Amino acid sequence: MARILGVSSSPRKKSGTEYMVKLALEEAEKMGMDTELVSLRNRKINPCIHCDKCIRENMDRCAIWEDGMTPLYDVFYQADGYVFGSPVYEMGVNSQMAAFYDRFRAVWMVLQKDYKFFYNKVGGALAVGGARSGGQEFTILRIHNFYSTMGITIATMGAPQYNGATGWSNGGTFEALLEDETGLNQARMLGERVALAVKKMSG
Numbered sequence: 648m649a650r651i652l653g654v655s656s657s658p659r660k661k662s663g664t665e666y667m668v669k670l671a672l673e674e675a676e677k678m679g680m681d682t683e684l685v686s687l688r689n690r691k692i693n694p695c696i697h698c699d700k701c702i703r704e705n706m707d708r709c710a711i712w713e714d715g716m717t718p719l720y721d722v723f724y725q726a727d728g729y730v731f732g733s734p735v736y737e738m739g740v741n742s743q744m745a746a747f748y749d750r751f752r753a754v755w756m757v758l759q760k761d762y763k764f765f766y767n768k769v770g771g772a773l774a775v776g777g778a779r780s781g782g783q784e785f786t787i788l789r790i791h792n793f794y795s796t797m798g799i800t801i802a803t804m805g806a807p808q809y810n811g812a813t814g815w816s817n818g819g820t821f822e823a824l825l826e827d828e829t830g831l832n833q834a835r836m837l838g839e840r841v842a843l844a845v846k847k848m849s850g
């Protein structure tokens with residue numbers, strides 16, 4: 648069965664981002680997808696130090712750190728689709744998400760062997776901000792850029808949400824996010840969108 652990996656980079660226990668990623672995954676499950684949610688909360692991920700040991704040793708994962716990132720390589724490589732969500736920090740992804748991304752330096756070696764490795768995988772993005780227009784779209788684009796570095800096919804949304812699902816927590820509370828019906832609905836639609844594309848692409 649095709650599998651969709653959801654990643655939430657929020658460090659908070661009552662997180663709107665995680666909630667929206669879950670909504671997307673629930674929708675994907677209704678479409679017959681297997682799903683898995685990974686939270687970066689409490690997961691220690693060291694920053695990439697650009698030592699390039701992974702590249703010199705032709706590895707598909709980090710060659711120097713054993714940390715919270717270690718088990719995520721296989722989970723990531725084996726998934727058929729992705730729903731990544733980040734809270735908006737300073738109008739972009741938070742540092743937890745950035746650290747997660749940077750640790751994929753070794754993907755260069757995966758693509759050297761097979762540049763099409765990610766072509767039939769599909770990624771969608773969502774972001775939750777405290778302000779109504781606080782940088783959700785920039786954050787989503789940053790997630791899309793990560794997908795682009797791999798060759799992952801990006802799931803766009805069309806009208807009215809265009810590039811992904813945007814949540815508004817009106818100052819940063821979980822309760823307020825629950826009242827953002829528009830954003831929650833977009834998350835559901837994103838899950839459906841990714842699942843439909845995965846179905847087509849994974850045959």
Ligand SMILES: Cc1cc2nc3c(=O)[nH]c(=O)nc-3n(C[C@H](O)[C@H](O)[C@H](O)COP(=O)(O)O)c2cc1C
Nearest residue numbers: 657662663664734736737738776777778781816819
């Ligand atoms: C360091 C920091 C920077 C933030 N920057 C922004 C911002 O640029 N735009 C915005 O709309 N909200 C910003 N916020 C608010 C969070 O995006 C908001 O509280 C969001 O709901 C957090 O999502 P979560 O509940 O999933 O953790 C910031 C919060 C923090 C802690």
